Amino acid sequence: MSTTSKIIYTLTDEAPALATHSLLPIVKAFTRSADVVVETRDISLAGRIIAVFPERLTDAQKASDALSELGQLATKPEANIIKLPNISASIPQLKAAIKELQQQGYDLPDYPEEPANDAERDARARYDKVKGSAVNPVLREGNSDRRAPLSVKNYARKHPHKMGAWSADSKSHVSHMASGDFYGSEKSALVAKDGNVKIELTAADGSKTVLKEKFAVFAGDIIDAAVLSAKALRSFIDAQVADAREKGVLFSVHLKATMMKVSDPIIFGIVVSVFYKDVLAKHADALKEVGFDPNNGIGDLYTKIKALPADKQAAIEADIQAGYAKLPQLAMVNSDKGITNLHVPSDVIVDASMPAMIRDSGKMWGADGQLHDTKAVIPDRCYAGVYQAVIEDCKQNGPFNPVTMGSVPNVGLMAQAAEEYGSHDKTFQLAADGVVRVLDESGAVLLEQDVEAGDIWRMCRVKDAPVQDWVKLAVNRARLSNTPAVFWLDSARAHDSLLIKKVEQYLKDHDTKGLDLQILSPVEATKHAIARIRDGKDTISVTGNVLRDYLTDLFPIMELGTSAKMLSIVPLMAGGGLFETGAGGSAPKHVQQFQEEGFLRWDSLGEFLALAASLEHLGETYGNARAKVLAKTLDQATGKFLDEDKSPSRKVGGLDNRGSHYYLGLFWAEALAAQSEDAALASQFAPVAKALRDGETKILAELSAAQGKPVDIGGYYRPNVEQAGKAMRPSATLNAAIDSLG
Numbered sequence: 001m002s003t004t005s006k007i008i009y010t011l012t013d014e015a016p017a018l019a020t021h022s023l024l025p026i027v028k029a030f031t032r033s034a035d036v037v038v039e040t041r042d043i044s045l046a047g048r049i050i051a052v053f054p055e056r057l058t059d060a061q062k063a064s065d066a067l068s069e070l071g072q073l074a075t076k077p078e079a080n081i082i083k084l085p086n087i088s089a090s091i092p093q094l095k096a097a098i099k100e101l102q103q104q105g106y107d108l109p110d111y112p113e114e115p116a117n118d119a120e121r122d123a124r125a126r127y128d129k130v131k132g133s134a135v136n137p138v139l140r141e142g143n144s145d146r147r148a149p150l151s152v153k154n155y156a157r158k159h160p161h162k163m164g165a166w167s168a169d170s171k172s173h174v175s176h177m178a179s180g181d182f183y184g185s186e187k188s189a190l191v192a193k194d195g196n197v198k199i200e201l202t203a204a205d206g207s208k209t210v211l212k213e214k215f216a217v218f219a220g221d222i223i224d225a226a227v228l229s230a231k232a233l234r235s236f237i238d239a240q241v242a243d244a245r246e247k248g249v250l251f252s253v254h255l256k257a258t259m260m261k262v263s264d265p266i267i268f269g270i271v272v273s274v275f276y277k278d279v280l281a282k283h284a285d286a287l288k289e290v291g292f293d294p295n296n297g298i299g300d301l302y303t304k305i306k307a308l309p310a311d312k313q314a315a316i317e318a319d320i321q322a323g324y325a326k327l328p329q330l331a332m333v334n335s336d337k338g339i340t341n342l343h344v345p346s347d348v349i350v351d352a353s354m355p356a357m358i359r360d361s362g363k364m365w366g367a368d369g370q371l372h373d374t375k376a377v378i379p380d381r382c383y384a385g386v387y388q389a390v391i392e393d394c395k396q397n398g399p400f401n402p403v404t405m406g407s408v409p410n411v412g413l414m415a416q417a418a419e420e421y422g423s424h425d426k427t428f429q430l431a432a433d434g435v436v437r438v439l440d441e442s443g444a445v446l447l448e449q450d451v452e453a454g455d456i457w458r459m460c461r462v463k464d465a466p467v468q469d470w471v472k473l474a475v476n477r478a479r480l481s482n483t484p485a486v487f488w489l490d491s492a493r494a495h496d497s498l499l500i501k502k503v504e505q506y507l508k509d510h511d512t513k514g515l516d517l518q519i520l521s522p523v524e525a526t527k528h529a530i531a532r533i534r535d536g537k538d539t540i541s542v543t544g545n546v547l548r549d550y551l552t553d554l555f556p557i558m559e560l561g562t563s564a565k566m567l568s569i570v571p572l573m574a575g576g577g578l579f580e581t582g583a584g585g586s587a588p589k590h591v592q593q594f595q596e597e598g599f600l601r602w603d604s605l606g607e608f609l610a611l612a613a614s615l616e617h618l619g620e621t622y623g624n625a626r627a628k629v630l631a632k633t634l635d636q637a638t639g640k641f642l643d644e645d646k647s648p649s650r651k652v653g654g655l656d657n658r659g660s661h662y663y664l665g666l667f668w669a670e671a672l673a674a675q676s677e678d679a680a681l682a683s684q685f686a687p688v689a690k691a692l693r694d695g696e697t698k699i700l701a702e703l704s705a706a707q708g709k710p711v712d713i714g715g716y717y718r719p720n721v722e723q724a725g726k727a728m729r730p731s732a733t734l735n736a737a738i739d740s741l742g
């Protein structure tokens with residue numbers, strides 16, 4: 001069998017990983033019959049941790065570094081990877097995963113918070129490789145094409161999700177800094193020739209510190225440097241805390257501590273330290289002694305103070321509670337459990353959290369378990385204005401109507417660690433006042449910035465080839481879908497103005513006759529797109545990497561209720577395909593529900609769409625006719641699945657993820673049995689289709705008998721394969737029908 005008929009299906013974390021236990025056997029059985037091999041690779045958080053400590057583990061425990069392998073594969077034309085969402089771990093998540101693995105017998109070191117010797121520094125460096133958004137940037141060797149397929153859009157029109165009402169006097173709003181942020185300080189340069197740059201801090205006393213010895217750049221790269229002033233951020237947050245209290249709205253902060261794994265935890269830490277400044281000052285010595293780190297959230301305080309004597313612990317907790325009397329109410333992540341917006345840096349992630357707030361009438365949950373108007377703090381100005389523009393529109397015109405609204409698909413510049421999302425290895429918190437310079441090999445200064453101790457300085461880069469590919473993708477999508485496209489670029493930003501020049505240049509490489517293409521600033525582009533969706537019209541957003549991320553949750557959540565229903569394709573620049581599933585995350589809440597009630601509400605529609613696109617790619621690229629038949633019939637099955645509304649419901653008693661997979665399998669088998677392009681396939685699937693159809697009542701009964709009670713899957717970050725497999729495949733009748741495919 002040729003390697004070209006191979007699909008790599010990734011094993012990830014949380015809800016999508018659980019769903020895989022049920023879906024993958026169906027996928028493997030169906031594709032096996034058509035000469036397509038599906039292999040798996042474990043890129044879960046636990047798997048990635050295990051892969052970096054081989055020398056500490058037994059042979060049975062060792063695992064290869066699947067992520068690096070797939071990163072290599074993504075640069076080759078034969079790549080065909082289905083990538084499910086995975087955890088981008090914050091430090092609290094990383095520590096929890098390490099602890100679980102240790103309990104399972106893996107001899108892993110603790111996460112060294114303050115490495116004191118070489119061994120600890122080495123362990124820390126390995127863990128830091130695993131931390132944050134460590135998977136997506138490695139695999140994304142292409143730009144991003146995310147959209148709602150017509151069948152999905154039609155489904156949403158037929159079954160509109162609930163949208164919270166908006167009132168004109170809503171007090172909800174976005175707050176951002178007016179100066180001292182990345183936006184205000186950005187400088188940008190076009191690299192003239194290949195070489196290396198050095199990043200260096202020259203302190204006020206003249207001493208030099210090399211921040212990064214060597215970073216390879218290439219002719220045509222756009223590089224930027226920007227700095228966020230810690231002092232300015234502190235006084236901004238101080239003012240916002242007071243303002244939220246005065247206006248009587250909840251206080252919340254929305255960051256991307258996962259993908260921006262160096263800068264945003266620091267920003268989060270500053271918010272935590274300003275919000276809780278009184279209690280933190282009063283107990284400074286004790287908190288220092290136990291190693292509380294505000295960058296890990298106030299949740300870290302509650303964990304760390306357990307090491308203190310009971311009376312001291314109680315005194316700190318009492319002071320926190322007493323402090324709330326003078327503070328605004330905090331938005332909650334889980335009001336039942338007392339988890340606030342400031343507990344864990346990765347609990348509230350801006351791409352998903354802001355659309356959820358907008359969908360819920362601009363409100364978030366308060367400690368009282370009720371929805372309230374909210375101040376959403378998004379410190380940096382680069383993209384905050386987009387959300388404020390949406391909020392203003394909703395105040396004026398009410399919520400969006402999923403039945404009539406148009407769509408905003410996205411073409412995103414993402415390849416090769418583009419822009420901010422590739423900046424973490426070039427992001428530093430400065431130890432001293434001075435100047436940070438980016439120097440080329442001749443010592444010439446490419447970029448420079450004044451900084452103060454505590455400031456966050458970062459350098460971003462986008463390469464030229466990805467920009468060309470992105471412009472081409474935008475033109476292709478505009479042409480193929482006959483839809484106007486807007487480049488969301490802000491000529492007031494140094495980076496964007498260089499990018500605008502490239503866009504103007506590379507558009508000339510394409511036939512753009514008759515296409516409606518324009519360039520607008522993010523805020524203007526938001527207003528433009530919104531006015532059109534309210535008229536039922538579609539507009540392609542062509543954006544940089546961050547807006548790609550934000551908009552592919554924002555618009556889908558308005559249009560479809562969730563970004564899980566998106567088609568998310570990454571045409572790899574080397575010719576292969578990366579098929580991401582949905583546009584959202586790994587839905588930790590869903591796992592909790594599964595463990596408590598035996599009900600998994602994860603919707604695998606994103607996986608169905610990705611699989612069809614992946615099979616189609618195999619068919620097209622390698623002339624694999626059977627793969628094409630599989631793709632076409634899977635599309636038909638997905639269409640019927642939507643038509644008959646077989647998506648999982650939210651509560652015990654309804655169809656859950658497992659039941660939805662049964663229907664997908666049934667409809668797919670029926671479509672294969674009914675097609676006439678490949679008679680052998682049709683006759684192979686006819687008995688399976690019959691068994692699945694005849695067994696409907698029995699299968700549904702077996703599936704529903706498994707609901708409504710707690711489930712033990714033997715682990716959260718590394719569930720036991722047998723236990724999870726059993727829990728996710730509780731219908732013997734369904735299993736027998738699938739397994740009959742051999």
Ligand SMILES: NC(=O)C1=CN([C@@H]2O[C@H](COP(=O)(O)OP(=O)(O)OC[C@H]3O[C@@H](n4cnc5c(N)ncnc54)[C@H](OP(=O)(O)O)[C@@H]3O)[C@@H](O)[C@H]2O)C=CC1
Binds near residue numbers: 353
């Ligand atoms: N591509 C990737 O690998 C991504 C990974 N992440 C990671 O995911 C984790 C959680 O991130 P978070 O920002 O909370 O985002 P999530 O998308 O995981 O969660 C937000 C909510 O989206 C809904 N949701 C998402 N996917 C589905 C689905 N397939 N079926 C049904 N509902 C769905 C659920 O909403 P409801 O409660 O309304 O049902 C869920 O509670 C983090 O560890 C983060 O790093 C995040 C984004 C992308």
Ligand SMILES: O=C(O)CCC(=O)C(=O)O
Binds near residue numbers: 134259
């Ligand atoms: O990699 C991550 O942490 C999240 C990715 C993400 O949110 C996206 O690409 O939409």
Ligand SMILES: [Mg+2]
Binds near residue numbers: 351549550583
């Ligand atoms: Mg996202």
